[in-house]
Amino acid sequence: MRIAKLLAVLLSAQLWAANPIVIRNATILTVTKGTINDGSIVIRDGKIVDVGTKILAPAGATVIDAMGKYVMPGIIDCHSHILAESINEGSVSVSSMVSVGDVLNPESIVMYRALAGGVTTANILHGSANPIGGLSAVVKLRWGKSANELLFEGAPPGIKFALGENPKRRGSSDASPAVTTQPANLRYPATRMGVEDVIREALLDARNYQASWKDYDAKKARGEAAIPPVRDLKLEPLVEVLEGKRFVHAHCYRQDEIMMLLKVADEFGFKIRTLQHVLEGYKVADEILAHGAGASTFSDWWGYKMEAVDAIPYNAAIMVRKGIVVSINSDDAEQMRHLNIEAAKTMKYGGLNETEALSLITINPAKQLMIDKRVGSIEVGKDADLAIYDGHPLSTMSKVVQVLIDGEVYFDRDKDIEQRPVLESKKKALLQKTSSSTTTRRPQ
């Protein structure tokens, strides 16, 4: 596809990695340290080493002139399903044995498109088909790298939970003609009460599993003969949840189910890391804050199902004002390409200021994913994950011109446009070759 181009980008990136990079003459939206007009950013070994107005370019530095342009931290999407070659293991109520990280496709074109929308980090989640879903993966959108190289080094592990209409779908009793021979898989649960029951029971199973290992370890320590428990891929991650080593991102809509989950988590002694969608979060913001959960919501997506009818576009702003760590997510490959505009809507609905709006797609999701020491703002010591816009990123008129991850340029709008005719002619040549080889073949 764009292998030649990729090579060119990677090669140049390699060279750049050796030398420092300076982005000059830019309006720098640091998010955490205010806005710097006519500023510079110095990058070395993938990290930001200097930010300010009076910076001299180090010798041998590659200079990116950002005159008239805006630089913001790379966008972080706390809820995405791109790259996953399967999203739901919906056959069972608890699918914590599966991992989205097993099935990432780093060649999926939607990653490049998201990158072109300024996104540099994403939380790839299992779907919402079941009360307890699969394991998630935090990735950097290092286009051209392998699946393993996308993984955000050291990001704490996560897992998807889901409440409400999706997990209580009972499965298909009216199987389509193609699968009529299949007996209906009528799943439990069918109600919100059942969802709670499934989660509680799975956590109890996990407790027992944890205890069975402790029991075994104790027996072994005493020198007794004992058969170890079987490693259980379904329960292992839930033990990690109970031990505070794996973090729950819970799909939810209504205030009642939100309250239910917070109560269950309190009962089992762990914290819900983020509530996802959380469209009625504004109704129970105090309770969410008291529990310590983050909230990752849509800007103004509303009314697409019964449990979403009470959504209001002020949700994000209200929760911000209450003191909750709030982010705006995409949940969608298309939406992912303009998260900057999604964030901007909170200025109209709820009156957030520019920095607060930008926080929703940068430092706040970084905090929710516990990677804020590395990314989410433009500060010395952080990863050089940057999006350069040709205008203010909160304007619908602005376009992304360059995106850097770890100080490497992974998207360059000019180069992309330049490559289009090259790829087009390559394709034409291949098509011609195929058609000519089929027409000139003679019977032998």
Place this chain on the structure above:
Amino acid sequence: MLSDDAATEAVLFGDAKHPGFIDALSNWGIPAAAPAVPATTTGRGARTPASSTPVPSSTPTAPPARGPEDRPSNSSYARAADQLVAADASIALARDSGFTSAVTYPPPKIFSGQGAMFNLAGERVGEMIVASPTAQHVSFPSAGANGFSSFPGSLMGMMAYVHQVFLDAAHYKEARDIYDKHPQGLVRPAYDHTLEGVLESPRILLPAQRAVEIDRMIRFAATLKVPAVLYGASEGYRAADEIKQANIPVLLSLKWPARLPDANPSIPDSLRVLEVREQAPSTAAALAKAGVTFAFYSDGLAPRELMRAARKAIDAGLSPEDAVRAFTLNAAKVYGVADRLGSIEKGKIANLVVSEGDIFQERTRIKYVFVDGEKYEPGSSDAPAAPATPATGGLQ
């Protein structure tokens, strides 16, 4: 072993003689075997069209599986050696095209079962078997169509399932050993024939067509901690070095990717798809260059189509010698039987193919093959050709 006379005859007439060809992943010999599941995985983002193979995880009457413990789509214990039919028509057809052995697997499931390497002639299956079990065949059928009907309903579910079964198998073995040492006071471990089947297999075959899948399965094999072989590999030209580094052998499908005859003409192929189609046959040369042990397999193609398919790999840079090796010695190496099969050496099983000239030329006639020292002429019946000379008399 082959008698000296028979070998001399081939040399005397100036024909091309090679070790008998081996189909390294086959369905020959099992009557009405379903076509092999393509070595691809489907799902969101998959390039290749979904296979029409239905989810085999439950028969019409079986209830939906609720997890790995139900062992869905699992015939790990099935042995192709027990399913082979000596008189199956595919055997003579394959022999006519220069093949003398095949490694056949039971019909595809997630755990399809254990393969058998057998010679393509004989009256009794037991005498035809060269090695069994050869490997456990694992496939990921296209379940993307309905991820909700039965576990596992997704690619990641199938991977988790396979992983869990291997964990269970390791535990099964460990528990049995501990119990054998301390039978008094410990709970007796239950017998599980699917785990017996997993433990019996010396290696597993994992499907990996695209470069992304190759990378994924190399990592998966490391997780499973069992010797693995990748099959498919049409995009292997992009991953040869990685495969070499992982030291994993490859079974390379000879069914090169092509536009489906019933593809919608108004939907043009993407550049990526066109590139893969153009370059897939260069995988063989790339693997040879990287030093990867690889063998060809039929992947549902008729035996007579295989030489032409291999010719494409040669046209794309593979040396004819390496092509022969991919049909002979390498297949034997992959399955650990190179000491008895795959090359013309004294003491090895006398499987030979004799052709009038370059065996990879479409018009070249296969003159005859020797299977276990018995001479067969193409087009003849299942029975060995009537010995024209006493040459075959000295067979052992």
